[in-house]
Amino acid sequence: MNDHRCDDCEELLIVQVDGELAPEETALLEAHLDGCAACRTRLEEYRALHAAAGAAFGVRREEVPPAGPFPRPAPRTVSPERCAPGADAGRPDPFRRFAPLALAAALLLAVGVARLLVPTGAGHPPDAASLGRETGPGLPEDPPGRTVSAIETVDGLEPNAPQPVIVPDAVERVGREDVAPATAVPAHPGDPSPPHEPSPAPAPRPAAAAPTGEVRLGSDEVDLDSMDERTRRLLFPGR
């Protein structure tokens, strides 16, 4: 028997399978099923369908593949008090905090730019010709006859004393042209080893060939008065 009551009953059958039937609906359905074999058969069909769908579409928790761990953004921890108006009243102004540093950086930058723009001549090597004519800035004239110690000038044992300017190039020229060949001078004072044999060429000049005086290279003292004028000016300009 499949009349309109059975059509209404079909909906109750499905809900009954789902276990969602209200008590009054359950009573109504049971009353109908008692006299309708077709609906009892249909009820079995829906129970089978429910079980099959549960098996086909159901998922056990252990079947779910692991998902994650997912990277989580760092939570923002801003307290409501900091968002309130006037919350920054007691805090130092960041601009004022770094203002001295910014001022110092600006001054350094200005000094650097000024040094680049203003020509000072610093950094240019002095030419050798001018060294013999001019006295270095800040170097006072020495009294005539002063003996300058080579160790003093090289090692700077007297830092406050005026330092003569020695140009290696000029020394080289003087040594070749005007200075008498070095006599036996040990490499180190107190060195017992025999002095190094001088090479035969160029032929050594006799000591008497030196224009004036005697300059003993390697000794600690140089007699400026006994030095040739040109040599003295080249080696010790301004003396």
Add this chain to the structure above:
Amino acid sequence: MTTEEIVERYGRYVLALCRQQLRNDPPETHEEICQEAWINIHRGLPGFDARAKISTWLYTVTRNTVYAFLDRRRKREAAERAFAAPESTPPRSDEHLALRLALEKIPEEEQKILLMKYSMELSYEEIARETGLTRDQVRHRLIDARKRMRIHLGTRDGRMP
């Protein structure tokens, strides 16, 4: 709601969606695409509009993940077919596949509710909360879904496939 909480609550639903839409594939593929769907869900969670139902959004993201996978596979297989001999694989014909085919033929909204009910074992009231429908609307959609599936399965004579 964090991704971990969504996985805990909807993990079975997302896997059921993958199984349904990839019904001819092995379980390994279901799990692989399910994990890919969760990555997409995690990435898209910051942009999720909280006014929408999360179950609907999960359904959309999962479906798009499956479609992207099917598209990739179709292109890869087309490239492989160009160099390999054709291979015929008989279609699976078990009870689960018949049910999935029947589910595929009913309206999409009924599919979602039916999968939600069976995968997450939710009551009418819980499905109503998840979907935003009323309890009576859920009840009627589930009734209609079963009626349609029964017709598609051909169980008028009382036999299940």
